[in-house]
Amino acid sequence: MLPTPPGSSLDQAGLEALYTRLEVPVYNVVYRWLWDAQDAREVVQEAFVSLWRMRARVRMESVEPLVYKIALNQAAKRLRWRRTWRWLSLEQGGDERPAQGLGADDGLAAQQRQRAVRVAVEALPEALRAVVMLCELSDLSYAQVAEALEIPEGTVASRRNAAIKSLRRSLGRRYPEDLS
Amino acid sequence: MSDPLHDVFEILQPPPGGLAELQRRVQGERTPRRAWLGGLALVAAAAAVLVVASPRTPEPALELADQLACADPALAGVLCAGGEPGAVVSPSGADRLALALVPNANDRVLIYRVAGAGAPMRAGQITRAQVGLGKELRGR
Numbered sequence: 001m002l003p004t005p006p007g008s009s010l011d012q013a014g015l016e017a018l019y020t021r022l023e024v025p026v027y028n029v030v031y032r033w034l035w036d037a038q039d040a041r042e043v044v045q046e047a048f049v050s051l052w053r054m055r056a057r058v059r060m061e062s063v064e065p066l067v068y069k070i071a072l073n074q075a076a077k078r079l080r081w082r083r084t085w086r087w088l089s090l091e092q093g094g095d096e097r098p099a100q101g102l103g104a105d106d107g108l109a110a111q112q113r114q115r116a117v118r119v120a121v122e123a124l125p126e127a128l129r130a131v132v133m134l135c136e137l138s139d140l141s142y143a144q145v146a147e148a149l150e151i152p153e154g155t156v157a158s159r160r161n162a163a164i165k166s167l168r169r170s171l172g173r174r175y176p177e178d179l180s
Numbered sequence: 181m182s183d184p185l186h187d188v189f190e191i192l193q194p195p196p197g198g199l200a201e202l203q204r205r206v207q208g209e210r211t212p213r214r215a216w217l218g219g220l221a222l223v224a225a226a227a228a229v230l231v232v233a234s235p236r237t238p239e240p241a242l243e244l245a246d247q248l249a250c251a252d253p254a255l256a257g258v259l260c261a262g263g264e265p266g267a268v269v270s271p272s273g274a275d276r277l278a279l280a281l282v283p284n285a286n287d288r289v290l291i292y293r294v295a296g297a298g299a300p301m302r303a304g305q306i307t308r309a310q311v312g313l314g315k316e317l318r319g320r
Contacts, residue, residue: 023198037192045201049205120188121188137189
C-alpha cells in the first residue's frame with residue numbers, strides 16, 4: 001500500500017473503492033464522447049490516476065464531481081486530438097458495438113439504432129451533452145453536476161431539458177414509431 | 181413502444197480488468213517528493229560526470245603568470261624565485277611594476293597582486309596587470 005500525504009483522506013483503499021463505485025457510470029459518460037470502448041476505458045484509468053496524483057489536494061466531500069470533471073476534460077482532449085489526427089490521415093474512428101445474441105436482421109436494426117443514437121448525441125452542443133449525460137448516467141445531484149461543470153445549478157436543469165428535447169426531436173425523426 | 185432515449189442512456193459494461201489495471205498503475209506511481217529527489221540526484225550525477233570528463237584547461241591565473249613572465253623576464257625571475265614583494269623595473273625600463281604578496285592559506289601557492297604604474301606592458305597581451313594571480317612555485 002502506498003503512503004498517503006498528510007492531510008489527505010484518499011488512500012489507496014479509498015481510491016479503489018471509489019473506482020469500483022464509479023467505473024461504470026464514468027465509463028458510460030466518457031463513452032458518449034469517444035464512442036470507442038478502449039479509449040473510454042483508458043480515459044477512465046487516466047482520470048483515476050490523475051486523481052491519485054493530486055490526492056493531497058482532494059477534498060473528499062467533492063471527490064465524485066471531481067472525477068467526472070477530470071474524465072470529461074480528458075475525453076474532450078482525446079477527442080480533439082483524434083479529430084486532428086483524423087483530419088490529417090482521413091482515418092475513420094470509433095467502434096460499433098456488436099449487437100450480441102441477435103439474429104442478422106435484429107443485429108442490423110440494432111446497429112442502425114446505435115448509429116442513430118450516436119448521430120443524435122453528437123449533434124448536441126458539448127455543454128448540453130455534458131449536462132444530460134451526467135444527469136442521466138451518473139448518480140450526481142444537480143448541485144454536484146453544477147460543481148463538476150462549473151456552472152450554476154439552475155443552468156443544469158435548463159440544459160438538461162433542452163438536451164432531452166433535442167434528442168427526442170432528433171431520434172423521433174429517425175424512429176417516428178417510437179414516439180407514438 | 182420504447183422510449184428512444186432508452187438507447188441513448190443504455191448502461192454499457194466497461195471492458196474487464198479495470199481495477200487490476202488501476203492498482204498496477206498506482207503501484208507504479210512514485211510520490212512527487214521521491215520523483216523530485218530522483219531528478220535532483222540524476223542532475224547531480226550528470227554534473228559530476230561532466231566535471232570529471234571535461235578536459236583540463238590551464239588555470240587563468242597560471243596562464244596569466246606565464247604571459248606575464250613572457251612579457252617581463254625580470255618579473256618572471258621574481259616569481260620563479262619566490263622573491264620578496266617590492267618594486268620591479270622591467271629590463272626595457274618601459275614600465276614599473278609593483279608586487280604585493282597576498283596572504284593565503286595554501287603554502288604551495290603564492291598569490292601576488294601586480295600593479296602597473298603607467299602605460300600598458302610591452303607584450304601587448306597584458307594591458308592591465310592589476311590582477312591577482314596564483315602560481316605554483318615551490319614545485320618548480
